[in-house]
Amino acid sequence: MITDSWQKSSYCQEGDACVHISTGPDHVRITDSDAALTVVTVSRAAFDGLLKSL
Incomplete structure (x- = not known):
């Protein structure tokens, strides 16, 4: 069983659109x-590539 621990963006305002x-x-x-x-x-690797391109 995989249990994910989710982290919310620190730039998020109130609400679920984060x-x-x-x-x-x-x-x-x-x-x-x-x-x-x-x-x-x-x-x-793909995520690292995305961050580098941003």
Whole structure:
């Protein structure tokens, strides 16, 4: 069983429209609400590439 520990963006205002992130040893999961109905999962390398491009 995988248990994700989600971290909410520090730039988030009140409400659910916030970025939440969870990391594992080889992946990063991203969602935009506490409910986490839609989750994008990418490799750590892909996420690092995204951050470098921003």
